[in-house]
Amino acid sequence: MVEQASGENQQITDNLEQLLDILPETLRSHLQHHPQRSVMIEVVMDLGRQPEARFPGQAEYLSTEPISRDDLDYCIQRVSHFSGDNRAGIERTLHRISAMRNRQGEIIGLTCRVGRAVLGTTEIIRDLVESGRSILMLGRPGVGKTTALREIARVLADDLLKRVVIIDTSNEIAGDGDIPHPAIGRARRMQVARPELQHQVMIEAVENHTPEVIVIDEIGTELEAAAARTIAERGVQLIGTAHGNRIENLLKNPTLSDLVGGIQSVTLGDDEARRRGSQKSVLERKAPPTFDIAVEMLERSRWIVHEEVANTIDNLLRGRMPNPQVRTVSESGKVTITHELSTTPIPEPTPIESAPSGWRSSGRMKPVPNQVAPAKTDFNEFQTLLDASLQQQDQYGNTLHFAAGPNGEDLPLHVYPYAVSRSQLDQVITTLNLPIVLTKDMDHADVIFALRSHLKHHSKLRNLAKTRHVPIHTVKSSTIPQIARGLRRLVNMDDPGTPELVDLKLFSGSNDDDEIEALEEARLAVEQIVIPKKQPVELLPRSASIRKMQHELIEHYRLQSRSFGEDPNRRLRIYPA
Template sequence: MVVDTSNEIAGDGDIPHPGIGRARRMQVPSPELQHAVMIEAVENHMPEVIVIDEIGTEAEALAARTIAERGVQLIATAHGNSLENLLMNPTLCDLVGGIQAVTLSDEEAKRRGTQKTVLERKAPPTFDVLIEIHEKDRLAIHHDVATVVDRLLRGIPPRPEIRLRKPSGEIEIVSEAASPPPSEKLAAETSGGTAPRRSLKIFPYAVSRDKIERAIRELGVPAVITNDLKQADVVLTLKSHARGEAQRLREAAQWNIPIVILKSHTTTQVKQFLLQEFGLQAPKETLSADEQRALEEVDEAVAEVLAHRRPVELSPQNAYIRRLQHELVQRYGLISESKGQDPFRRVVIYPRF
């Protein structure tokens, strides 16, 4: 699916340029409506890949995050000279995770050897790979945006992979990307006396990357998300998408890659899969069924708020569950308040304007 705002990809005619192959094109009536067309492309057409010419506003950045959370592969361009330039752009920094100021405890600040107030990445990046176009035939490739941004905020300059296209058309790798220290070892060492296993590579199809990363982080298991289906150890998808004849799922079956089907699109379901995959027991301090449903309702409401930029009311809950909902909304970086009188008092989630 090609979202062609200015007809720069598929041309001005009613018939798209043959260069886009069999991809479908959605034209945009006016540039201000690009974010709405992006959301419409996902909700109405269920594409595997969306190509966007240029992301230039906060609404388009939030729409891109919504698309990525739904498991659709996203290819887009954005104006900026480098990753550092994009990170300091308040409008587009959400594409690479965003920045927030965090106050550390005295012990943590002493352990890190930094000030008590530091900058950290606010959320998982919308894009996993970032390519800087330095010249027509010279590219700088950041293969792991999350790790590069984390290191950049700690004062470590990025060392991307530099590729050069020769006049003959061959691609030469001028310099390899710097290898960050392996972060998966810490999670692997938490499995007691057993030998650490290699990281499980998960390919999400129509499953939110944020939910998978949150489950991995909370359980502390050695698992990573991959965009390369051939390198995946398992494909994670939803029951509603497994019934169709999706090309990615057919390819996974041909390559004998296991396909795991989740019943619902929730963090709890992802955690259950990871616990079973790594042979772990669920934590003793688990939430009740009502609490889990209430927090899952927050996840769905937040996605709607980000997509449509309008307030969403949740179901009435008791004071304890409302507090859990407020904490979860705060982690998403949105605003919430409680309205009404008990027993009909409920949480309302607002977008940040």
């Protein structure tokens, strides 16, 4: 943990009187002496409704009289022209007036947002700003991205004496009018005539005004993302913002993913796939990130910093949790740097890729010829292991003499499920007769059973589990095989070296004879040919719903299967491990 002192106290400039001057007299007089005026966020005026003032965590009506058309016209006449994005401002202030229009284009509502210049907000990432690397600020609307951007521009221009150009599309960074607000210091500001032209102005700034730093607010289109990459490749430091709480959201956004390097599908060779323990087709980062550093502004005083965006993206694409910095600022101005808690995901099983060929014309089960000579396995030895597993299942299932839980807990084990289907959990527990009880109260849980992809984004649950010393077990997907394997592992019944017993009732949606027959065909293929003889097998053609059940059954054996052919002859091929 590192602590560093804030270099200066925060100073706030809001020019609030100029915003109040555009409001009708009744609203202005109410707000001029309001005890919370210094923290007011915005004033909302909708035609035919009571005016409203919003403060952190609360809102209150300013008048019992509804807003009239005259009230709206009074405000509109005192602000600048509304641009293509329905925003206007008050000259030489940072306030933003946004309009709502009806279908005829008439203004029927106004949102008068208070703009504040806050000096000292960048102390939390001052070292990153001074590094000369490009920084991307992420966060939900209203968390303070634009305020931070404005202060970063001032620090770079005034304190570090750099040539800074701000691309101010909505005049939010430097205020309305031809003369920019003093809050940006010596930085220069380029206005954008229409929002859709922002990417052109970005390139123009680099070509015409030789900046060392470009500051951009709200990168939101593919053209703007491409322009940002062009600027970064020319050696100019970029400071920008984008909507999205976390870097994972940006990664899933096809329009903006290029800001963090983009994603492409890559086919690995057999050796590399085995080395990584992954499938042959994987997602990888396409290019170096446009921004070297990403800052997630979760709260005004708590920011998460990814100092190496490239490493963060690579870890996310490979299923590993990143370990970013967490920077917080106390009321006294102390900046505290820690690291976010992360969990290590369970390695994926390595799928074996093979490409056998051939099709059996009869309904009898025959192995498909494989170019690789199958390894010889003593089937009697396999049958012995199967019988031993059966006896163990009988002992567990009938007498419930289970071993202790994962950490020595007494059984039955109380499990708190998160993002896993409760009905499927109940089905597996009942069918396999497991000594497990599901609970909705984490205080009484011995273990948390969670879906891995959901757990990644739930740091609060991970922290809570760590505080209460409750272990977390994850599954890759909410399917019957994954759930059954995970629950058996919890009560120490899962031996990777022992073939698993299969209760076909787990995989059949009903007692339909066709379903049971198809599942029995798949089970026999696995147990009599694929496992003992190490040869692939093709099954009879089945409907899509039955093929799905067969896929799940085969996954239960830790084997891989694929559908091929055209309906009505589409069928499964099972591959040996």
